[in-house]
Amino acid sequence: MDQTNSRKLEHLRVIAEDANIQRDATGFDGVDLTHRALPNIDFDAIDTRVQFLGKTLSFPFLISSMTGGVDQEISRINHNLAAAAEQCGVAMAVGSQRVMFVNPDAQNSFNLREIAPNVPLLSNLGAVQLNMGFGIKECQAAVNLLQADGLYLHLNPLQEAVQPEGDRNFANLEQRIAEIVKDLSVPVLLKEVGSGLSTTDIAAGLGAGVLHFDVAGRGGTSWSRIEYHRRVDDEDNLGLQFQDWGLTTVQSLRAATHYLQRNAPDACLISSGGMRSGIDMVKAMVLGAHLCGFAAPLLNAARESSESVVRKIEMIRRTFKSAMFLLGCANCSELRGNTALLLKRDYQS
Numbered sequence: 001m002d003q004t005n006s007r008k009l010e011h012l013r014v015i016a017e018d019a020n021i022q023r024d025a026t027g028f029d030g031v032d033l034t035h036r037a038l039p040n041i042d043f044d045a046i047d048t049r050v051q052f053l054g055k056t057l058s059f060p061f062l063i064s065s066m067t068g069g070v071d072q073e074i075s076r077i078n079h080n081l082a083a084a085a086e087q088c089g090v091a092m093a094v095g096s097q098r099v100m101f102v103n104p105d106a107q108n109s110f111n112l113r114e115i116a117p118n119v120p121l122l123s124n125l126g127a128v129q130l131n132m133g134f135g136i137k138e139c140q141a142a143v144n145l146l147q148a149d150g151l152y153l154h155l156n157p158l159q160e161a162v163q164p165e166g167d168r169n170f171a172n173l174e175q176r177i178a179e180i181v182k183d184l185s186v187p188v189l190l191k192e193v194g195s196g197l198s199t200t201d202i203a204a205g206l207g208a209g210v211l212h213f214d215v216a217g218r219g220g221t222s223w224s225r226i227e228y229h230r231r232v233d234d235e236d237n238l239g240l241q242f243q244d245w246g247l248t249t250v251q252s253l254r255a256a257t258h259y260l261q262r263n264a265p266d267a268c269l270i271s272s273g274g275m276r277s278g279i280d281m282v283k284a285m286v287l288g289a290h291l292c293g294f295a296a297p298l299l300n301a302a303r304e305s306s307e308s309v310v311r312k313i314e315m316i317r318r319t320f321k322s323a324m325f326l327l328g329c330a331n332c333s334e335l336r337g338n339t340a341l342l343l344k345r346d347y348q349s
């Protein structure tokens, strides 16, 4: 089995074995919202729908990038996630498609459009691959196979720094990304993988023509800790030292919202990294997110069946809608960026 594929399997094993890979420190615990005892709205009339990439989602939920490869289990995970995305009317991103250029057998795991004909599907490649021989040809091929609505380029310098075989040449990537944005048939989305985007990163992305940003902040899955388990030298503890490095999801969201409001008010902001409930979702939306991405919380369900994934997403949707009710928000426009919903500390006794 090739290295890219076996690495995916190793990641899955490590995530299952070490509970502390989930850092549980996004900052959402410190965001308090104002409960309304008199919400003045009918629960049944609440409209949770949002638009994303020209399609309607039943609520602002995205299955974040996880897998893809030749292994049967990996294929099954993607197929279960895609079937659940279609049934729930939510968006889905696949894991890095680099593997399909190494081993064409991996293509099957990304062949999801028949399973999910109506929802936004997003391709994924590591931005650093643009310095390793990948260009518009590979990006467009990844998009075409999935019939994707957009391409995620992920930025994972910490993971690459810790990974024994990491690709660490991030020089001039801004310019490479701009070339892809210019020629690709669909929008490019920039994401981190759990250490957050800073406003300087967002400024660079805007400079390259990107208008979709997924903060993928710190506080959920720690890729530094995952790679620590793959160290070749027992004494190498780099991954542990950096396991809590980066901007939390809340820090990254607040900074991104502030920056985008002034510099690109039409840009789309996605909150991910440690999102664990519908309550985290409403908090992220109040802080300015259009959409929220969940990765690790869906993994076990995706190993089981599409029905398990549907159950998980439906529970999150119910929580999200209940929180909207308790804030008196009849639709997502009333929620998003509405900082009046934040609890005013001065009134707390």
Ligand SMILES: Cc1cc2nc3c(=O)[nH]c(=O)nc-3n(C[C@H](O)[C@H](O)[C@H](O)COP(=O)(O)O)c2cc1C
Pocket: 011, 012, 015, 064, 065, 066, 067, 094, 095, 096, 124, 152, 154, 191, 192, 193, 194, 216, 219, 220, 221, 272, 273, 274, 275, 293, 294, 295, 296, 297, 299
């Ligand atoms: C098993 C697994 C595999 C992942 N693979 C990718 C990937 O290939 N590309 C990517 O951009 N992000 C990948 N991620 C990162 C997630 O998309 C997400 O940014 C990160 O895990 C934080 O979200 P979470 O805390 O909800 O897991 C992966 C996450 C998991 C759990």
